[in-house]
Amino acid sequence: MTWQMTGQMLEACSCKMFCPCVFGPAEPDQGWCSGAFVFDIQRGSADGVDLSGCKAALALDLPGDFVGGNATARLYIDSAASKDQRRELEAVFMGKKGGNWEAMSAAVSKWVPTQVTSVSVNWGDSLAAKIGDVGRLALQPIKDESGKPARILNAPLGALFGDSEDLAHSNGSQWSDPDMRAWQAGGSGGLIPFKWSA
Numbered sequence: 001m002t003w004q005m006t007g008q009m010l011e012a013c014s015c016k017m018f019c020p021c022v023f024g025p026a027e028p029d030q031g032w033c034s035g036a037f038v039f040d041i042q043r044g045s046a047d048g049v050d051l052s053g054c055k056a057a058l059a060l061d062l063p064g065d066f067v068g069g070n071a072t073a074r075l076y077i078d079s080a081a082s083k084d085q086r087r088e089l090e091a092v093f094m095g096k097k098g099g100n101w102e103a104m105s106a107a108v109s110k111w112v113p114t115q116v117t118s119v120s121v122n123w124g125d126s127l128a129a130k131i132g133d134v135g136r137l138a139l140q141p142i143k144d145e146s147g148k149p150a151r152i153l154n155a156p157l158g159a160l161f162g163d164s165e166d167l168a169h170s171n172g173s174q175w176s177d178p179d180m181r182a183w184q185a186g187g188s189g190g191l192i193p194f195k196w197s198a
Contacts, residue, residue, distance in 0.1 A: 003046035003088070003097050004197035010038040010121070010129055012137045012170035012189040033062040034183040036175055038129040038137055039093075039194075040121045046088035046097065054081050055119040056089050057131045060108070061181045069107040072180060076131050078119035090114050099198025112179045127168065127191065138172035139189045152190075165190040 013035030095105025117132030170189030
């Protein structure tokens with residue numbers, strides 16, 4: 001059941017700048033929270049299957065905050081992934097192979113069937129991701145005058161995803177999956193480098 005992944009994660013949600021759930025129990029701006037994560041896996045493997053170069057996304061719809069759980073979730077896997085890669089990615093992100101995603105899956109009460117679609121990520125000063133016909137993320141990193149990123153370090157929720165998150169405006173990000181709540185980003189977004197294993 002061993003697996004490991006290194007890469008970058010983009011995230012945006014329906015809350016305004018910035019996501020209050022990062023610091024623990026919180027009150028979402030709209031009373032509910034919907035968000036999406038996009039994973040660009042630079043290097044990785046799971047039970048002998050090479051996951052390097054794979055891309056996937058996860059959408060969450062929560063009736064309250066993240067800590068309260070009871071989420072509806074769907075995983076989207078890039079159609080370029082092989083059948084074996086899809087199987088392993090689904091098992092990891094749905095928490096079936098342990099590690100941080102096992103803890104994360106405790107917040108999910110309903111998994112909508114995984115969808116295989118195109119998942120693309122464009123890197124640069126303005127980050128963008130497109131997930132089939134259902135979602136797009138547009139992130140503008142927040143930096144100081146010297147170009148250093150605005151960053152959250154060692155937040156409680158960081159134990160699940162990574163030690164640090166570079167903050168970004170997510171204006172223009174939106175999600176519209178017919179099986180989940182449609183939403184537009186309130187402005188909260190970020191970029192998180194990850195190194196996960198179990």
